Amino acid sequence: MEKIVSLAKRRGFVYQSSEIYGGFAGVYDFGPMGVELERNLKEQWWKKMVYERDDIVGLDSAIFMDPKIWEASGHTKGFSDPLVECRKCHKRFRADKILEEIGVPADEKMSEDEINKIFGENKDKIKCPECGKQNFTKVRKFNLLVKSNLGDFTNDNSKPVYLRGETCQGIYVNFKNVLDSTRLKIPFGIAQIGKAFRNEISPRQFLFRGREFEQMEMQYFTRPEDEMKEFEKLREYRWSALLELGISEKNLSWKRHENLVFYAKDAYDIEYNFPWGFDELEGVHARGDYDLTQHSKGCGKQLDYYDQEKNEKFIPHIIESSGGVGRLFFAIMLDAYTEDEMSGETRVFLKFRPEIAPIKAAVFPLLKNKPELVAKAKEVYEMIKKEIHPVVFDDNGNIGKRYRRQDEVGTPYCVTIDFDTMEDDTATLRNRDTGKQERVNIKEIISRLKI
Numbered sequence: 001m002e003k004i005v006s007l008a009k010r011r012g013f014v015y016q017s018s019e020i021y022g023g024f025a026g027v028y029d030f031g032p033m034g035v036e037l038e039r040n041l042k043e044q045w046w047k048k049m050v051y052e053r054d055d056i057v058g059l060d061s062a063i064f065m066d067p068k069i070w071e072a073s074g075h076t077k078g079f080s081d082p083l084v085e086c087r088k089c090h091k092r093f094r095a096d097k098i099l100e101e102i103g104v105p106a107d108e109k110m111s112e113d114e115i116n117k118i119f120g121e122n123k124d125k126i127k128c129p130e131c132g133k134q135n136f137t138k139v140r141k142f143n144l145l146v147k148s149n150l151g152d153f154t155n156d157n158s159k160p161v162y163l164r165g166e167t168c169q170g171i172y173v174n175f176k177n178v179l180d181s182t183r184l185k186i187p188f189g190i191a192q193i194g195k196a197f198r199n200e201i202s203p204r205q206f207l208f209r210g211r212e213f214e215q216m217e218m219q220y221f222t223r224p225e226d227e228m229k230e231f232e233k234l235r236e237y238r239w240s241a242l243l244e245l246g247i248s249e250k251n252l253s254w255k256r257h258e259n260l261v262f263y264a265k266d267a268y269d270i271e272y273n274f275p276w277g278f279d280e281l282e283g284v285h286a287r288g289d290y291d292l293t294q295h296s297k298g299c300g301k302q303l304d305y306y307d308q309e310k311n312e313k314f315i316p317h318i319i320e321s322s323g324g325v326g327r328l329f330f331a332i333m334l335d336a337y338t339e340d341e342m343s344g345e346t347r348v349f350l351k352f353r354p355e356i357a358p359i360k361a362a363v364f365p366l367l368k369n370k371p372e373l374v375a376k377a378k379e380v381y382e383m384i385k386k387e388i389h390p391v392v393f394d395d396n397g398n399i400g401k402r403y404r405r406q407d408e409v410g411t412p413y414c415v416t417i418d419f420d421t422m423e424d425d426t427a428t429l430r431n432r433d434t435g436k437q438e439r440v441n442i443k444e445i446i447s448r449l450k451i
């Protein structure tokens, strides 16, 4: 964990938000390398969930929505975590997480009374993770929705407009719009990538649990009787999508939810082997007709579907695939992190698949002080840049150091221009994973780098 966090900062993947002001809890910034990796992960997701599917379309709904949406969905009442405070050091914690750590099953879906009872029964075993004292306040449920004063000019903030707590509500409320403006027939899906916000009580574990984060969600609308069949298909589809990104299968596992929310038919998480153990990477959930039923009641319009062939109307059932960009980013970094030995030294490299690597190739002149090598290297760099991006040019330091720099950010190939290049128009193509170098004709380099 420390190795990844420090590499992430040192090489420009992830910075703590507002770091020069001491840092802002639960929020992160993506640096020059991070933004490329992040964009590639989103692009791969979109490709898998939209472009490779004839039955799924994209959407980009706004972060702000009518607050009635969050009432209808149950978020203003039920979207909360159990908060407990240490009376000694005044640090706040999630009561369910504290209980879990001492081996007592608990989760955020329990009522305030339920969790207070369990917390009370175990109070002799519970110590403050911060100061070690055993003196806690009562557990109370704290709503996770982040409030704003958008459109409110009264200063009393009695009618808050929320920053969305999840992206899928924007999909549900556009179900009719998409249906009426496309030729889609059930079953079909709507996919969206976008920011969401939650007042997490104790944001922790780097990108794993943040207060501002990005979601990648796909909601799939089915006939009621097809819901579970489609659910199984979606589970399989998501599993293979993660493998295609290069995540090792041994680091993934399925976990079925034991304590389902009342409307859910079934729910699974795909867990990743994070440094603290297997934990949720993304979810595949069968949500029944809850979402469209709630919004039908909330807005007073029937959000149903008319099947022409069968001449029947029904409220579609929904299965969803829901994941976080930050969690996937973190898992991909962990999975790609590799140490080996090269030329008698320990080497660190990120074994990204080329399609998600932040930099696709680096071009070096062997020596910085030979103008003809530098000019030729610049020429090759410009040529590659037209076809493949991003590509970097580096003439700083000895060649071994330059290779290491690229290894650390996961650049799959380095192209080195040397004296032989001036004779026969070939260059050295170095493979990140093996360190092996081969002579390749410059004309062939682009096709070799193409993914």
Ligand SMILES: [Zn+2]
Residues within 6 Å of the ligand: 086, 087, 088, 089, 090, 091, 128, 129, 130, 131, 132, 133
């Ligand atoms: Zn304490």
